[in-house]
Amino acid sequence: MNNLPMCDLKEWMLVLDSFxxxxxxxxxxxxxxxxxxxxxxxxxxxxxxxxxxxNGKEDLLxxxxxxxxxxxxxxxxxxxxxxxxEGYVTVTKFFVVSFLSSALSGRLGVASSxxxxxxxxxxxxxxxxxxxxxxxKLEKEIKK
Numbered sequence: 001m002n003n004l005p006m007c008d009l010k011e012w013m014l015v016l017d018s019f020x021x022x023x024x025x026x027x028x029x030x031x032x033x034x035x036x037x038x039x040x041x042x043x044x045x046x047x048x049x050x051x052x053x054x055n056g057k058e059d060l061l062x063x064x065x066x067x068x069x070x071x072x073x074x075x076x077x078x079x080x081x082x083x084x085x086e087g088y089v090t091v092t093k094f095f096v097v098s099f100l101s102s103a104l105s106g107r108l109g110v111a112s113s114x115x116x117x118x119x120x121x122x123x124x125x126x127x128x129x130x131x132x133x134x135x136x137k138l139e140k141e142i143k144k
Contacts, residue, residue: 003091004131009033009124015094020117033121033128037061040117060108062142064115067104068122069138072131078103096123 009028013021027036041061071078081103088095100119101112108115126134 003086003088004096004123004126005091005093006127007093007123008127009121012093012097012120012123012127015097016117016120017113024117024120033125037064037118037121040121060110063108064104064118065138066142067107068100068119069135069142071100071103072122072126073135073139 013024016024024036024040027039031039038061041064069075071081074082081099085091085099085103091099097116097119098112100123101116104119105112105115122134129137
């Protein structure tokens with residue numbers, strides 16, 4: 001993903017709607033980016049919904065991390081989307097978040113507006129840790 005802008009979380013957050021920016025900013029005062037992922041889904045995730053065979057929000061977070069990992073690590077499942085994404089020489093932060101939200105939302109069965117803040121948090125972690133380090137971290141979490 002050579003055309004992925006490397007930005008910090010504050011820069012990525014600017015692409016979100018102002019109410020999402022405010023909510024994330026408040027979460028990040030007392031929580032890490034990883035904790036914010038969990039809390040975001042607990043706040044806006046599917047209540048009383050058994051997705052992916054069972055546990056609602058817990059399954060959605062695991063599935064989000066898996067699908068996000070597949071995309072950023074160029075998994076074969078996303079080859080068409082990755083080819084399209086990499087076809088753009090320069091991309092804006094808004095385009096990246098929109099593209100990833102759209103690509104993942106269909107597989108997750110949720111609206112892209114629900115996962116856009118999760119995408120932003122993931123991209124912020126990539127900016128903080130580096131792509132390879134974050135992929136390695138996600139891979140370990142997924143295998144648990």
